[in-house]
Amino acid sequence: MTAGYDPYAFEPFAVTVDLAVFTVRAGALHVLLIRRGQEPYAGAWALPGGFVLPRESAETAARRELAEETGLPEELVAALHLEQLRTYSEPDRDPRMRVVSVAFTALVPDLPEPAPEGGGDAAHARWLAVHDVSELAFDHAVILADARERIGAKLEYTCLATGFCPPEFTLGELQSVYETVWNTTLDRPNFRRKVLATPGFVEAVPGAARLTGGRGKPAALYRPGPATTLHPPLLRPEGSTR
Amino acid sequence: MTAGYDPYAFEPFAVTVDLAVFTVRAGALHVLLIRRGQEPYAGAWALPGGFVLPRESAETAARRELAEETGLPEELVAALHLEQLRTYSEPDRDPRMRVVSVAFTALVPDLPEPAPEGGGDAAHARWLAVHDVSELAFDHAVILADARERIGAKLEYTCLATGFCPPEFTLGELQSVYETVWNTTLDRPNFRRKVLATPGFVEAVPGAARLTGGRGKPAALYRPGPATTLHPPLLRPEGSTR
DNA sequence: CCAAAAGTGTTGACAATACACCCATGA
């Protein structure tokens, strides 16, 4: 650091956070968006986010904004695994002023009630299939693309796919998470073996189990295990993503 | 984004960049540090870095600061592959004011002249073995640890190990990069096969070659290839990284 | 001729794939 340290020596920067929150619903990857109510980009879809307050870290701000702007349940937001994606700092990314934005990604299970319909700001929040997302405010389309890329890659060598699942899930549900994000199909017996062979990825819920979308044999239930990384990785087949 | 947009509505944030620049020298991983000349932490070692100017992106600022503060050659700095590591935004990470810092990592070959000894700021820049680094200013020890971790992981599935090598290098040199960063030993025949089996990782320099630290059979020379990712990855053995 | 480093070959253990097959349930 070279120059002096008068806080007002420089044109002030605003620091914001943006969130790419994903879920898997109806066999498609969805992202949580809000509709902007004011200029610029009024009426356009945007990633949820907002200013980092003077006494907050970026991560704290991200949780606060997520709770405020979307109707996601408090306890879910508090427990959520937030991952820092990247910081976007192009000088003209916001037409009003200099804004540097720290982007985060998060994965949530498909929520019982379809859209977050809390009150206030949450009214403009919606899940949209990433397929159908066309234009976004600011450089959010770039952030979204980067986030998708990252999520897809992370499924290969981390356990975070369970983040898309409810607290207890079947291996079929877990598999469909991979298939949806990667837009591919996997061999069920092999998928099953790989998951179970990785210690700490999932652990069986002891009292037997049942569940399924209707017909078919009831499936055993699993919980996320203590592991965070996948050794060896679960590699996606050649052609995937989109 | 919820609130109004008066640039002065909030206590201003300063945005800085910090750089963890690594090289491999004499069988040890080294990091480029500068000695601080002013409070706070005067006399302490710190990562190079500085303020992002009003019309700069973080990456542009990183290159500028790197050139200014260290004596690294201009053309090297311009061509360098900079990778964004993470943004550090804890409210009290700088005792003077609110500073949000975007951290980058970069890899450079062992430079002919041992330390950057340009002029001015560069006078305080030195390469230190990461082993010997004890205390650093601010939260730079955390940044350094994160950067090491990231570099080690990235060697597994990307081609960036060649960034530690001169423009033309032998497979032995490349192997010792892996061995140094991972603090492990690798089987030479197998390493060789894996590298050559990955299309685009390295390409042979056609006109024969020779080079070596003295005795031994002359080795063929290679250049970095066009590939950026390693499929399949080159996994490090169980116990590594210190 | 010996040490040191580059480069080649071969083998056996293990992992990943593909696919056949059985089980339990709802309609």
Added chain:
DNA sequence: TCATGGGTGTATTGTCAACACTTTTGG
């Protein structure tokens, strides 16, 4: 009893680690 999804077994194929061996240089 049939369709649907859960779950098991197995053979083939390929990949990877281990290690023996040859080649080319400097002293």
